[in-house]
Amino acid sequence: MKKIAACIGGGVIGGGWVARFLLHGWGVNVFDPAADAVRKVEEVLANARRSLPALADVAMPEEGKLVFCDSLEAAVSDAQWIQESVPERLDLKHKILAQIQQFCAVNAIIGSSTSGFKPSELQQQSANPGQIMVAHPFNPVYLVPLVELVPSASNTTETVTKAQTLLTAIGMKALLVRKEIDAHIADRLLEAVWREGLWLIKDDIATTAEIDDAIRFGFGLRWAQMGLFETYRIAGGEAGMAHFIGQFGPALAWPWTKLMDVPELTDELVQKIADQSDAQSGMHSIRELERIRDDNLVGIMRVQKDANWGVGEMLKEHDQRLAEQTPSSVQVTDTSLPISTYTGKVFPAWIDYNGHMNEANYLHVMSLATDNFMKIVGADSDYVENGQSYFTVETHIRHIDEIKLSERLEVKTQLIAQGPKKMHLFHSLYHPDSGKLLATGEHLLLHVDLKLGKSCPAGEVVQNKLAVIFAQHCKLPQPEGAGNAIKGPL
């Protein structure tokens, strides 16, 4: 069955949902009667296209088809998932949900992006409440993985599981909120900070810029990777959580927050915040800020991917899912020609001050290709865990053409020589669309026993696989440049 999502409302949040579904191969129907809806959705999509694929180390599915619909009926009738992202008014949400249910399939799931309403409130007046749930995402929806999935007693376990599986498949961390509550979990925490922040500004303790610095130079760095409790567990030192609570528990009785009270949002206070925010961020357009934010988010998540921690662990699991869905470069059947060992896109973090891919990332791409070639011949992660691997001893790279942001890349690899203890690879890095050669990498690898720290013959399976490939690759012409030294400049 063709996967179709309907997005009702195409603002910042609705547009983010559009992008997440579309870039994961879903067809997306948008219904938003606003005059500038198409432009707004396209702008969010442009941001998403340059950043979301940079989280993956495998190929993303082909983009789905985007359709702007003239009626709500046209948008929802063939959709399996319908996401409602209209303004935060319960009467409006009731009206839209009723219209959706009039036209959608009875087994479609309707997710609401509501920040605060409980699912049981949204389900009021509905003849089929079991298909409505809260699916509350976070801006930018195409990058931030969290989505709070909040069912009520009217939703079956089966529907909840189906929703979780589907949201996971589009790269989200579907956090099941087991007990419905106003504002769910994250927004309760955010609301507490927001109210305290408003007091600090109203009382002239700090400006918006000072509050932001107190966050991003301090606890914000911690919270990108561990939350409140794991951070405090460490702060408690060897005695852990109980010690920490013992030490800081008494502060609960102290007047460390103003939150027994709520500041009145006068025109004066709104103006003060807007002025301070202009002074802090006004030198950047919203579009610039979005790109800075997105590049940072990608980098911050990729750091954790390298560490296999938190959001990074999730991204690796998501890569696995994507790899199962899309033809993988590691599933090689034809070895008569150079083997495709890498396909991907140039990440923002790979670009240097000249606007080109930094030279070290040529080798990074080559080493990813080498890792894949190793997997193809059976020297995979299990093999390494069993104590043997290949180490690169020599590398010769030729930078033939410039590589720019978001360019698609493909590496094809020819085995130009091999032996029991060695393999000699020649990677050709292409632009796959034009077929233009961008760089070559010639690499000599030594097979090593990791415990002894010495070279040793590869396992039989690996040696055999290398021999099979080499029997074919040795009939190919030597690649241009193979075996060459660097020539002097004069």
Place this chain on the structure above:
Amino acid sequence: MKKIAACIGGGVIGGGWVARFLLHGWGVNVFDPAADAVRKVEEVLANARRSLPALADVAMPEEGKLVFCDSLEAAVSDAQWIQESVPERLDLKHKILAQIQQFCAVNAIIGSSTSGFKPSELQQQSANPGQIMVAHPFNPVYLVPLVELVPSASNTTETVTKAQTLLTAIGMKALLVRKEIDAHIADRLLEAVWREGLWLIKDDIATTAEIDDAIRFGFGLRWAQMGLFETYRIAGGEAGMAHFIGQFGPALAWPWTKLMDVPELTDELVQKIADQSDAQSGMHSIRELERIRDDNLVGIMRVQKDANWGVGEMLKEHDQRLAEQTPSSVQVTDTSLPISTYTGKVFPAWIDYNGHMNEANYLHVMSLATDNFMKIVGADSDYVENGQSYFTVETHIRHIDEIKLSERLEVKTQLIAQGPKKMHLFHSLYHPDSGKLLATGEHLLLHVDLKLGKSCPAGEVVQNKLAVIFAQHCKLPQPEGAGNAIKGPL
């Protein structure tokens, strides 16, 4: 004058201060009568030594001398900065501050690590209140840059400026809190979240693990780089802050937090939190969690350094300061021998699954050395901004020995050939202590006009500097391996 800091209290926070001062070249006197103080400080120091230098791209100063003192008098008498990090009881802080002031220099600055007390409270009973201030840091103190500097009316502007300069010099973001208030700024926000979190646990809405996931998969990722207000400014879309407040302002009147009330910290609630925290994080020791956290923090901050944003902009400024203090590899006077173009330590993020430096980072180090060589010959960032640069066209790396975490590295560079449009460099990567050769990199670079995207002769100054160096380097023997091709494996 020799820089001496005294740290009174050597727990998690005190030990973090010790590490930050020591690794920035300060002598540090510690006074902590606890039996295990030496062990605890040494453990924090071990964490700091493996992570803090990974934030810098220039050499850190030589570590200062660490002295554990038998008396408070011995610790503070010759110190210019005294940091008090004793438990959070006002009577105890008054007692310790009085003892410090009995023995310290009148112009020394006394910083208190207090999370909550106002400076005017700490200054009560003091004959010299002007030397006492709040300098509230965040765990881990050796990595998280934020320190809230809170003066009272008793502190002169001169003292405040001196304190800010000093804290900046040890790599901190000294946020001046202009108006004293209980819990300063960051802890007010944290306290609000903490109280809300306790309610969520008490009411069985969420576990510690679920709350942490709601943070680190969601807004925590945003807050590592932008704070509350800049994030919301973007969320408001093109209409910005005022639109956002207009949209979410009404929620202030809704019951989205429990913070009008404070949960009672019963034994039962403490046990519940401790049990949930064990289930969430108990598979890792505190030491493991610390290292995971520190590696992530380094990575998250380095991402922003690449983007020259927030904490990363600060780190770059700090590099500048460090470079001015320590002999820079770029200030070259003797060019008769290969030139030292890089000194540094192996970062955690450079280590692969085998526990060795990843092959791409050999080239990364080589390219940092090339950047420095370019600066030495006058092809610096101004030169690039004026539209010309060198691009690497060919690279030959030999991986001679394994490189492990935290190893010190040095690159020496020989100019083996040059011409108006080209330079041919040979980098030798050494372990500077043992003199062991770890890798070599041979690189051919082409001088280009960035606007035309074509090669062109270098500027006269650059050509002359290259000629001067080459006149000496051409008399040196060709480095072993220069000009070689990769030999086949059989």
